[in-house]
Amino acid sequence: MQWTVKRSKPPERAGKYILTFYDTENGIALGQKLIGSKENEITHAASMVEGLDLAGCIVTTDALNTQEKFASALIQRKADYCLAVKQNHKSLFYDIQLSFVDRTETRTLEIEKVELGHGRIETRKISVLPGSCLSAALLKKWIGLDEGTIIKATTESINKTTGEISSLDRYYISSLNFFNAHIAEQCARAVRRHWGIENDLHYVLDVNFYQDRTQCKNANYLQNRVLLNKWALGMIRKLQKEEETETGKEAKSVKRIMAKLQSPTAALEALATLINK
Template sequence: MSKDVRVTLEDVITHFEDLEDPRSSINQRHPLVSVVVIAVMGVLAGASGPTGIAEWARMKKDLLLGTLELPNGIPAKDVFRRVLAALRPDAFQSCFVSWLESLRQAACEEGAVSQPVFAVDGKTNRRSHDRKRGLGALHAVSLWASELGLSLGQVASEEKTNEITAIPELLRLVDLQGAIITIDAMGTQKAIAKQIVEGGADYVLAVKGNQESLETAIADTFLAETEDDFASGKVRKHETTETAHGRTTTRTYYQMPAPRSLVDSAAWAGLRTIGMVIAVCLRDGKETVEIRRYISSLGMGVQRFARAVRGHWGVENSCHWILDVVYREDDSRIRDQRARENFAWLDRFTLSLLKQHPSKDSIAMKRRSCGWSNDFLMEVLTGTAT
């Protein structure tokens, strides 16, 4: 991270100073800012709930008393539970906006990424339901920048089917200017495409059964081009082959200008191109073929189209898999509606911080190192690693 965007611990504290304290002033023994900063540090170090945060804080008493305002000592687990259950998730998340923006700028500069890919995708915390209270499992829709290793925003909904209403709210939380937004078929909606374009970004939207006429039209358009072996010269092609985990996958990306005759083409804001990806996977002598189709506001440039598609698929490995395996998010039994959403955000934000640290160690090892070493923890928290 370049020096001009680094933060100190004092800067970290500043992010939370305007956060409204939801607690009663009676018997308020611990400053809200200190409680929240300890929660961030505890999750970085491997804690997965109020009890874990409190136990970690107790073991790191000397560090915390020397760096934070704690006039009455280390808070107990009930303090963390009450605070994270009382804080409004939108207000809590808004405290991280400027912090994330500095991380985003630094990551773009270091990776020389001029047009980052932001993948909008949902994930369900499977054990966070409470049948007795009629509370369904938490389904969080988040915006993940795969190339930058950053989670830039999150909106919760109780069911996957509610993503259509959650996505516009999520997009309003993030500065989209100059990015490529990728969304699965459920989010392929005309209003969402318009919102993305008006936000100064481009989109690559998957098309499936929910847009059946459009999907058929795209399929027929590419089929007509293949029948004369792309003689029109409109189609661009890019092919990649990867071998990993016992399988070989060849992906062929096709892109061409969106024809004016395409179904409802005028209704899709900024529509310029259509795309198709054919993935052929060979494993144990068996071959499977998957075809996906897309609409996009991107101009022609098949490798850029391919990067956007691959960036979206990358969210599963670079974010969701880590949240499940390293953070064990699926095992979380936090049932309070606000607390579970706030913890889901802490998981994503701390994962972003860990990914910014230049160490080549795995995320699991970085989390352990945060628990073992005060110096390493402060490097991750403040972005001061060299």
Template sequence: MDRFIECWNGLDDPRTGNAALHDFHEILAIAMCAVLCGGQGSVDMGLFAKSKEPFLRGFLRLENGVPSHDTFSRLFRMLDTEQFRAAFQRFMAGFSEQCEGVVAIDGKVLRRSFDSASGKSPLHMVAAWGCEQRLVLAQIATDAKSNEITAVPKLLEMLRLKGTIVTADALNCQRAIAQQIVDQGGDYALALKGNQGTLHDDVVLFLDDPASKAITAEPVVEADHGRIETRTATVATDIAWLNKDHHWPGLAAVGKVERLRETAGKTTSQTAYYLLSAPLTPERFNEVVRSHWGVENRLHWRLDVVMNEDQDRSRLGNGPHNLAVLRHMAINVMQKDGEKGSLRGKFKRASWDEAYLARLLSLF
């Protein structure tokens, strides 16, 4: 418990009077245990506390019994989101001292977090995913996808980017974001689409011209889940003319990835274009672009399909944001455990095997 409490230094208990019947840190510990066992919200936390009271008394005092679901709901609605986010960053500091490799930036909407009565839109969480570590490195919330552009700079400030390559979709292919990544010592590989009108057109014309001085790697073929995908990467570094015309911060190369996807029913093709701040080889460029999809496959898909995040109906106050951070912590703990097995299987094992749950808690 001492190490667990250290994670929450600087986090103020927002409850007053009779509402503070139960110990603040004990409530957080029970909530974390419930999420590690597959719990989805305050009702599940209350049920977990009742059913696992003998186990919880092994390391908690529970002087006033176990908290009810209303206690969990009230606490997470009132908890300061900035303080809770800062606590997550301290928690992550013990897991990964330095970001390495590819850091993918992407957003996800919590679909059931809207509140029609108050006109509250669904919460939009923007996360930084360490593709090599397979950990959530940081996150920040915004109330609309249109505000993601303003949220990403704040997210980047939370990270040490030296030695990393930051990837992002076309929405975040912005001059200010590119400049910030370079200023923080990182490199970028930003998807380029029509939102950067003339720059996009110039890059497409240049890379699609057979006479351009570009290097193309051997195609990479992967077969999985009933489909065959062939990816061919091309990189060009002879872009002095492009820098002269567009003055894009830190631009050192441009690249494209041509994807050919074959399934039993049809064949589709797609070409994606990118801005690069480092003269990557086509092979490395292909790896970096492929790594970016880890944020979808290993984070967002798990949150939706395994942890059922989109069906969580927490809507009031700061509840949706704080519970989303708690789920990120749970994913990181499961990943840090290192034992083989699916995430769903680990959640089930934690709920059935108290010794395994205790081992997960020791990672704090």
């Protein structure tokens, strides 16, 4: 996923972007690349895959990087993909939509989950169908989709204060085999964990490391500063896991750990602990 370091640009010009591969399970940024304002992220995503060991992983992305070349690169690295589909791929988007309209219950698996929070009651439902429901022309373009899965993720929210109901449907394609025993659960987890890069990485970097306030014009400084921020956050995540393992309780917040590590002695002790582990 790509995001802008907002203060790295004058108001009238496009900012610099960082393309990041993030391991949502372990909370680690696996790689990053600086993208210039006149460059296209799409051309870089597939090339970054070549330097990563992704065998057995499920790689997710937003609709911008739902590209045939990217999907092919992932399959070649023995990874599976779960890619968001929007109307920038009109034929694919409408073909998936129609597949769920014309579906038969025997070919559909569903998993539903209700969540409470943020003043809302959210019902999340994942419906999956075999990729073979799509036209032959589309299956020819997307490697791995003929035996894979198409996904409809529906989120219905009820505002607990006003009672207002809203609903949103999102669509995905995945190379995960439709006949896997727990395919609906796999897809639900992949779709949900995709937002980890936003909630667990970008948001934390902006709020706790003030990354959005970084003011610079030097591309090397920007790239190195962001890399160091991610490295530090990765260390803090490991400290949180160690604390939870030792105490059996929820770990201190990132902000509280950062405050403690302001002391050079405490920081060196924490680093030594992690190295010895």
